[in-house]
Amino acid sequence: MLREAGYRVRRDSKELIVADQDNDVEFFYLRPRDVALYVGKGQVDAGITGRDLLLDSGSTATEVMGLGFGGSTFRFAGRPGEASSAADLDGRRVATSYAGLVRSHLEAKGVTADVVRLDGAVETAITLGVADAIADVVETGTTLRQQGLEVFGEPILRSEAVLIRRADASEGGIDVLHRRLTGVVTAREYVLLDYDCPAAIVEQAVQLTPGLESPTVSTLHDETWCAVRSMVPRGRTNRIMDELYDLGARAILVTEITACRL
Numbered sequence: 298m299l300r301e302a303g304y305r306v307r308r309d310s311k312e313l314i315v316a317d318q319d320n321d322v323e324f325f326y327l328r329p330r331d332v333a334l335y336v337g338k339g340q341v342d343a344g345i346t347g348r349d350l351l352l353d354s355g356s357t358a359t360e361v362m363g364l365g366f367g368g369s370t371f372r373f374a375g376r377p378g379e380a381s382s383a384a385d386l387d388g389r390r391v392a393t394s395y396a397g398l399v400r401s402h403l404e405a406k407g408v409t410a411d412v413v414r415l416d417g418a419v420e421t422a423i424t425l426g427v428a429d430a431i432a433d434v435v436e437t438g439t440t441l442r443q444q445g446l447e448v449f450g451e452p453i454l455r456s457e458a459v460l461i462r463r464a465d466a467s468e469g470g471i472d473v474l475h476r477r478l479t480g481v482v483t484a485r486e487y488v489l490l491d492y493d494c495p496a497a498i499v500e501q502a503v504q505l506t507p508g509l510e511s512p513t514v515s516t517l518h519d520e521t522w523c524a525v526r527s528m529v530p531r532g533r534t535n536r537i538m539d540e541l542y543d544l545g546a547r548a549i550l551v552t553e554i555t556a557c558r559l
């Protein structure tokens with residue numbers, strides 16, 4: 298995403314610092330867990346990490362925007378039928394790599410549990426007898442299923458990769474980074490739709506394609522027809538094309554957005 302946003306990125310994974318002189322930015326390649334700490338302590342102006350790791354760290358850094366990848370939920374899990382909500386964890390042991398996040402969640406629910414902090418592979422903690430339940434990242438649920446575990450209770454958190462910034466930062470450079478990444482996310486999430494439609498149905502047609510601000514409508518040489526251009530969510534493109542066609546629109550074209558600034 299940084300490359301798409303026009304920044305210099307590292308060429309091999311051993312490079313830990315990259316100076317991007319054209320953009321006047323220095324990039325530090327840190328562990329996901331350490332990013333919020335560096336940003337919070339003020340040595341680094343902005344960072345990219347998981348929302349779950351930001352909250353777990355207790356850092357004063359703040360979330361600027363979701364980046365649309367690395368999506369997961371953070372959930373309690375245990376042996377089937379043993380617990381159905383966080384309240385059932387009272388007086389029990391919960392293993393997790395996200396002790397800060399789990400402690401503050403349990404505290405908010407008024408539950409007193411023994412939080413066992415592990416580095417990873419927490420799904421094994423129940424089998425090996427160090428915990429009664431776990432709290433961990435769940436994406437597809439494959440890891441839990443393989444261990445014969447089931448999620449229970451409400452999701453603790455929905456996470457994804459996020460751009461974070463120092464709480465007191467007012468650097469212009471971060472605003473540029475934020476705008477550029479917003480452009481990359483938008484270019485990934487939207488496509489550009491062009492179509493022709495009879496002028497008589499243009500009001501109905503633009504309701505299907507309202508765009509971000511408002512669609513561009515131009516008159517064709519044949520003045521009984523209009524040309525419409527609008528951004529539409531990528532995932533709904535074909536449905537919208539079907540609906541436009543049914544309405545009477547023709548010459549419906551989809552174009553990729555390479556980059557944009559909103």
Ligand SMILES: Nc1ncnc2c1ncn2[C@@H]1O[C@H](COP(=O)(O)OP(=O)(O)OP(=O)(O)O)[C@@H](O)[C@H]1O
Nearest residue numbers: 328329330346347348349350367368369434436456
């Ligand atoms: N299966 C997954 N699907 C989606 N996101 C995930 C998944 N596993 C971990 N994450 C996310 O990745 C981030 C943690 O990254 P990662 O697992 O690479 O960290 P780490 O294990 O601490 O790092 P490292 O492997 O470098 O030691 C968290 O924000 C977490 O939500």
Ligand SMILES: O=P(O)(O)OC[C@H]1O[C@H](OP(=O)(O)OP(=O)(O)O)[C@H](O)[C@@H]1O
Nearest residue numbers: 417418433434435436437438439440441
């Ligand atoms: O729901 P799933 O698709 O199975 O994905 C979730 C699993 O992925 C992560 O583990 P990771 O590979 O990062 O291992 P770790 O916990 O040991 O760091 C996470 O901790 C879960 O175990």
Ligand SMILES: [Mg+2]
Nearest residue numbers: 394416417418
């Ligand atoms: Mg990991």
